[in-house]
Amino acid sequence: xxxxxxxxxxxxxxxxxxxxxxxxxxxxxxxxxxxxxxxxxxxxxxxxxxxxxxxxxxxxxxxxxxxxxxxxxxxxxxxxxxxxxxxxxxxxxxxxxxxxxxxxxxxxxxxxxxxxxxxxxxxxxxxxxxxxxxxxxxxxxxxxxxxxxxxxxxxxxxxxxxxxxxxxxxxxxxxxxxxxxxxxxxxxxxxxxxxxxxxxxxxxxxxxxxxxxxxxxxxxxxxxxxxxxxxxxxxxxxxxxxxxxxxxxxxxxxxxxxxxxxxxxxxxxxxxxxxxxxxxxxxxxxxxxxxxxxxxxxxxxxxxxxxxxxxxxxxxxxxxxxxxxxxxxxxxxxxxxxxxxxxxxxxxxxxxxxxxxxxxxxxxxxxxxxxxxxxxxxxxxxxxxxxxxxxxxxxxxxxxxxxxxxxxxxxxxxxxxxxxxxxxxxxxxxxxxxxxxxxxxxxxxxxxxxxxxxxxxxxxxxxxxxxxxxxxxxxxxxxxxxxxxxxxxxxxxxxxxxx
Amino acid sequence: xxxxxxxxxxxxxxxxxxxxxxxxxxxxxxxxxxxxxxxxxxxxxxxxxxxxxxxxxxxxxxxxxxxxxxxxxxxxxxxxxxxxxxxxxxxxxxxxxxxxxxxxxxxxxxxxxxxxxxxxxxxxxxxxxxxxxxxxxxxxxxxxxxxxxxxxxxxxxxxxxxxxxxxxxxxxxxxxxxxxxxxxxxxxxxxxxxxxxxxxxxxxxxxxxxxxxxxxxxxxxxxxxxxxxxxxxxxxxxxxxxxxxxxxxxxxxxxxxxxxxxxxxxxxxxxxxxxxxxxxxxxxxxxxxxxxxxxxxxxxxxxxxxxxxxxxxxxxxxxxxxxxxxxxxxxxxxxxxxxxxxxxxxxxxxxxxxxxxxxxxxxxxxxxxxxxxxxxxxxxxxxxxxxxxxxxxxxxxxxxxxxxxxxxxxxxxxxxxxxxxxxxxxxxxxxxxxxxxxxxxxxxxxxxxxxxxxxxxxxxxxxxxxxxxxxxxxxxxxxxxxxxxxxxxxxxxxxxxxx
Numbered sequence: 001x002x003x004x005x006x007x008x009x010x011x012x013x014x015x016x017x018x019x020x021x022x023x024x025x026x027x028x029x030x031x032x033x034x035x036x037x038x039x040x041x042x043x044x045x046x047x048x049x050x051x052x053x054x055x056x057x058x059x060x061x062x063x064x065x066x067x068x069x070x071x072x073x074x075x076x077x078x079x080x081x082x083x084x085x086x087x088x089x090x091x092x093x094x095x096x097x098x099x100x101x102x103x104x105x106x107x108x109x110x111x112x113x114x115x116x117x118x119x120x121x122x123x124x125x126x127x128x129x130x131x132x133x134x135x136x137x138x139x140x141x142x143x144x145x146x147x148x149x150x151x152x153x154x155x156x157x158x159x160x161x162x163x164x165x166x167x168x169x170x171x172x173x174x175x176x177x178x179x180x181x182x183x184x185x186x187x188x189x190x191x192x193x194x195x196x197x198x199x200x201x202x203x204x205x206x207x208x209x210x211x212x213x214x215x216x217x218x219x220x221x222x223x224x225x226x227x228x229x230x231x232x233x234x235x236x237x238x239x240x241x242x243x244x245x246x247x248x249x250x251x252x253x254x255x256x257x258x259x260x261x262x263x264x265x266x267x268x269x270x271x272x273x274x275x276x277x278x279x280x281x282x283x284x285x286x287x288x289x290x291x292x293x294x295x296x297x298x299x300x301x302x303x304x305x306x307x308x309x310x311x312x313x314x315x316x317x318x319x320x321x322x323x324x325x326x327x328x329x330x331x332x333x334x335x336x337x338x339x340x341x342x343x344x345x346x347x348x349x350x351x352x353x354x355x356x357x358x359x360x361x362x363x364x365x366x367x368x369x370x371x372x373x374x375x376x377x378x379x380x381x382x383x384x385x386x387x388x389x390x391x392x393x394x395x396x397x398x399x400x401x402x403x404x405x406x407x408x409x410x411x412x413x414x415x416x417x418x419x420x421x422x423x424x425x426x427x428x429x430x431x432x433x434x435x436x437x438x439x440x441x442x443x444x445x446x447x448x449x450x451x452x453x454x455x456x457x458x459x460x461x462x463x464x465x466x467x468x469x470x471x472x473x474x475x476x477x478x479x480x481x482x483x484x485x486x487x488x489x490x491x492x493x494x495x496x497x498x499x
Numbered sequence: 500x501x502x503x504x505x506x507x508x509x510x511x512x513x514x515x516x517x518x519x520x521x522x523x524x525x526x527x528x529x530x531x532x533x534x535x536x537x538x539x540x541x542x543x544x545x546x547x548x549x550x551x552x553x554x555x556x557x558x559x560x561x562x563x564x565x566x567x568x569x570x571x572x573x574x575x576x577x578x579x580x581x582x583x584x585x586x587x588x589x590x591x592x593x594x595x596x597x598x599x600x601x602x603x604x605x606x607x608x609x610x611x612x613x614x615x616x617x618x619x620x621x622x623x624x625x626x627x628x629x630x631x632x633x634x635x636x637x638x639x640x641x642x643x644x645x646x647x648x649x650x651x652x653x654x655x656x657x658x659x660x661x662x663x664x665x666x667x668x669x670x671x672x673x674x675x676x677x678x679x680x681x682x683x684x685x686x687x688x689x690x691x692x693x694x695x696x697x698x699x700x701x702x703x704x705x706x707x708x709x710x711x712x713x714x715x716x717x718x719x720x721x722x723x724x725x726x727x728x729x730x731x732x733x734x735x736x737x738x739x740x741x742x743x744x745x746x747x748x749x750x751x752x753x754x755x756x757x758x759x760x761x762x763x764x765x766x767x768x769x770x771x772x773x774x775x776x777x778x779x780x781x782x783x784x785x786x787x788x789x790x791x792x793x794x795x796x797x798x799x800x801x802x803x804x805x806x807x808x809x810x811x812x813x814x815x816x817x818x819x820x821x822x823x824x825x826x827x828x829x830x831x832x833x834x835x836x837x838x839x840x841x842x843x844x845x846x847x848x849x850x851x852x853x854x855x856x857x858x859x860x861x862x863x864x865x866x867x868x869x870x871x872x873x874x875x876x877x878x879x880x881x882x883x884x885x886x887x888x889x890x891x892x893x894x895x896x897x898x899x900x901x902x903x904x905x906x907x908x909x910x911x912x913x914x915x916x917x918x919x920x921x922x923x924x925x926x927x928x929x930x931x932x933x934x935x936x937x938x939x940x941x942x943x944x945x946x947x948x949x950x951x952x953x954x955x956x957x958x959x960x961x962x963x964x965x966x967x968x969x970x971x972x973x974x975x976x977x978x979x980x981x982x983x984x985x986x987x988x989x990x991x992x993x994x995x996x997x998x
Contacts, residue, residue, distance in 0.1 A: 126777070137871075138683070157675065253726070371634075376745070378715040385883070
C-alpha cells in the first residue's frame with residue numbers, strides 16, 4: 001500500500017540530469033521546511049516515477065542523494081522515510097541549495113500526517129529524550145552507475161596478508177581451550193606490550209604496556225573517554241570544525257556541550273579555544289577531513305592551554321602511519337610534559353576495519369577509571385582478535401604491511417595530487433597534507449552541487465560540509481584508500497567535465 | 500622499597516588456619532574502619548610474613564581473600580593496594596566478620612599517609628566524579644591450593660567443537676576480502692536471522708530478524724539499554740536483590756537510582772516494586788544468583804505492573820538454554836502483549852565467553868535508538884565472530900552443542916544436589932531451581948566465614964552476599980559449569996569437615 005503523498009513537484013520536461021537535480025532539490029526543500037515531516041514514508045520509486053512522469057532510474061538516484069545526505073532513511077523491506085535525525089541536528093539551518101531549482105519547490109504548506117506504516121522513532125516517552133530522535137547512520141546503497149569512488153576512511157585490504165591473519169587466529173583459537181585464558185579488561189597483556197612497542201617505533205609515543213587500554217575500535221575509545229572525562233552539561237568540549245561526526249556524537253550523548261574551533265593549514269586555531277573548554281579533541285597529524293598537520297607552535301600552544309586550564313587533549317591519530325613527505329611532527333603525547341594527552345589509535349586503517357581493535361594511551365591518573373568504564377561497556381574486547389593482533393605486531397607483519405601499503409598509497413596520492421594540480425587548479429585548491437588516505441580541496445562554489453553532479457558522471461566524492469558544525473566549508477574530499485591509480489586518473493578525467 | 504606499614508596485628512601463635520583467619524579479619528577491619536586508607540600500598544607478602552612471623556603462604560592467602568572480596572586491588576608489578584572502590588560502595592557498612600578474631604584488630608587509630616607509589620585513583624578532578632573512585636573488577640588470582648573450584652558463570656568449553664568454529668571463522672575471514680562486507684550496526688543480517696530462529700525454537704521468544712540487535716556480549720546489551728532507557732536521576736531502576744553487579748553498574752553509571760526488590764523461591768516479589776520504577780531488571784528463568792524461577796502469577800503481575808506504570812522490563816535470560824526438570828516457563832517476552840519487554844541473551848554460556856556476542860530482542864519503539872547507541876558505542880560487533888556464529892547456528896552446531904552440554908551439566912547438577920541433600924541438610928537449604936549452571940543454598944550462619952574456611956580446605960565456593968545490596972543474604976553459590984562430577988563429589992566430601 002502506498003502512503004499518502006501529494007507534494008506538488010515542478011520538474012523540467014527533459015534532460016535527465018536537470019530532472020534529477022530538480023527532483024532532489026524540491027524533495028530536500030520540502031523536508032527541510034517541514035512540508036514532508038520526519039517519519040513520513042515516501043512513495044516507492046516506482047510510484048514516484050509513474051506519478052511524476054520521470055524515469056525510475058532518476059527517482060532512485062534522487063532518493064540515493066537524499067539518503068547520502070541524511071534527509072531520508074531506509075527501513076529494511078519497508079521503504080524510504082523522512083529522517084528523524086534532522087530535527088535534532090538543526091535541519092532548519094541546512095542550506096537548501098543555491099541553484100534556481102531549489103526555489104521552485106512550492107505548494108501545499110501543510111504536510112500530510114505520518115502514516116501508520118512509519119517507524120515509531122521519536123515518539124515513545126520511555127526512550128531517553130536524547131535518544132528519542134536518534135537514528136543509526138546507515139551507509140547509503142551505492143548505485144551501480146558509480147564507477148569511480150574516492151571513498152574516504154577505508155584502507156585497501158586486497159593485499160592484506162589474510163593467510164597470516166588466519167594462521168594467527170587459529171593459533172589463538174586453540175589457546176581458548178585453556179581454562180584460564182586472560183580476561184584482563186585492560187586488554188591482553190601481550191597485545192598491550194605489542195602496541196606499546198609499535199607506537200613507540202612508529203609514532204615515538206612514549207608508553208609502557210600498562211599505559212595502554214585496548215578498545216573495541218577507536219569509536220569505543222572516544223566513547224569511554226567521553227564517559228570518564230565529561231560531566232554532562234558542565235563540560236565544554238572543543239572540537240575541530242570540521243571533524244569526525246561519530247566522535248562528536250559520544251560527547252553529545254553524555255550531555256556535553258560542543259565548541260567548534262576553526263582550522264586552517266596549520267591545524268586548529270588554538271588561540272580561538274574558549275578558556276572554559278575542558279576537553280580538546282584534535283587530529284594533529286592529519287586534520288580530519290581537511291588533511292592539514294598541526295604546526296609545532298600550535299602544538300606547543302595547545303599543550304600550554306591544557307596545562308593552564310586543567311584541560312585534557314584527545315589526540316586522534318587515525319591514519320598517521322601513512323606519512324609520505326615532510327618531516328614527521330611528533331605526537332602531542334610525545335611532547336606533553338603534564339599528563340594531559342590521551343592518544344587514540346586504531347588498526348582499522350593499517351589492517352582492516354573489521355578487526356575492531358583500537359587503543360588509548362592514557363595518563364596514569366585516568367587509567368583505572370577508563371578500565372572500569374571499559375569493563376562496564378563490554379567486559380573485554382574480543383579475545384581471538386586481540387591474541388592474533390599481538391602476534392601479528394610482534395612478528396613484524398604489521399610493520400611490513402604498513403611499509404608495503406605506504407608505497408601503494410603514496411603512488412595513488414601522487415597521481416591524485418598531480419591530477420588536481422594540473423587540471424583543476426582553476427577552481428580547486430588542495431589542502432597541503434603529508435599523511436593519511438585522503439586529500440581535501442577547497443572550492444569557491446557549492447560543494448554539494450559538485451558532489452551531486454560528479455555522481456551523475458559516475459564519480460563518488462565527499463563534501464567537507466558534511467563534517468562541519470554550522471556553516472559548511474566548501475570543499476571536496478578525495479579518498480584514495482580503495483581506488484586504483486587507473487581509476488583515479490579516469491575518475492579525474494570525468495570530473496574535468498564539471499568546469 | 501617497602502611502603503610504611505605499622506599496623507599492630509595480634510595473631511595467634513599457632514594453627515595456620517587460625518593465623519590466616521585472624522590476619523585476614525584484622526586487615527579487613529582496618530580497611531573498613533579507615534585505619535588503612537584507600538590507595539595505601541600494603542607491604543609485600545614477604546615483608547608481611549617476616550614482620551609478623553607468619554608463613555609466606557598464609558600472607559598470600561590473606562591477601563587473596565581480601566582481593567576476592569574487593570578490599571584490596573592488585574596493580575601489575577607494583578603490589579597490593581587498599582581498594583578505592585570501597586568508599587563509593589558504602590564500605591563502612593560492610594560486616595567486619597563475626598568471629599572473635601575480628602575484635603582484636605585495635606591500635607593506631609590514625610592511618611599512615613598514602614605513599615608516593617600509590618596509584619592516583621580517586622584524586623584528579625578532571626575525571627568525572629562518578630568514575631573518580633572506580634576501579635575495574637579484576638579476577639582474584641587463584642592459589643594453587645584451591646583444588647575444587649565450584650566456579651559460577653563459566654561454561655565447560657573442553658568439548659566445544661573448536662574445530663568447527665575455526666573452519667567457520669576461516670570461511671568468514673575469506674569473505675573479508677570482499678570490498679562491501681556488511682557493516683550493519685544492528686548486526687550481520689544472517690546472524691540476526693539465525694538468532695531469531697534460535698530463540699524462537701529454544702525459548703519461544705517471538706521475534707523477527709529486524710527485532711534483534713547484536714551486541715558485544717550481554718554486558719553491552721545492559722549498557723545500551725541503560726543509555727537509551729534511563730534518564731539520569733529521574734529514573735528509578737528496580738533490580739532483584741541479589742542480582743548481577745556488572746548489570747547494576749551500567750545503570751549507576753548513567754546516574755539512575757537503584758531500587759533493590761527482594762526475591763523468594765518464586766522470583767522477584769513483584770508486589771514490592773515501587774510504583775515509580777521505570778525499568779525493572781529480572782532474571783525470571785533462573786534468578787541470579789539464587790536460581791529460583793519466577794512463577795507464572797508473578798510474571799503476569801510484572802507485565803501488568805509495566806503496562807500500568809509505563810515501565811519496561813529487562814529480561815536477562817543468561818543461562819536458560821540449560822533446563823533440566825519441570826515444565827519450562829515461557830519467557831516474559833513471549834507472553835508480553837504491550838511491547839514492554841527487552842529480552843537479553845548471550846552466547847557466553849552456550850558457547851564460550853570469549854565469543855563476546857549477545858543480543859537484545861527489542862520492541863520496535865526503542866530499536867532505532869538502541870541501534871544508534873550501539874553505533875556510538877563501537878560501530879559494529881566483530882565481523883568474523885558474527886559471521887562464524889551465524890553459520891554455527893544455522894548449520895545446527897549450536898543446538899547440538901547445547902544438547903550435549905545439557906546432559907553433561909544435568910549429571911553434575913544431580914551429583915551436586917544429591918550430595919547437598921544427603922550430607923548437608925542439617926545446615927544447608929538448596930534453593931529450588933530447574934536451569935542454569937549453578938545452585939545456591941541458604942544457611943543460618945555467616946556465609947563469608949564458610950567461604951573462607953572452605954578455601955582453607957582447598958574448595959572454592961561463592962557467597963550470595965557478594966551480589967546483595969544492603970544486608971547480605973547468607974547463602975553459598977555452587978557453580979558446576981567447569982568442575983567434573985568427580986571433583987564435585989570430592990569437593991563436597993571436604994566440605995563435610997566444616998560442620
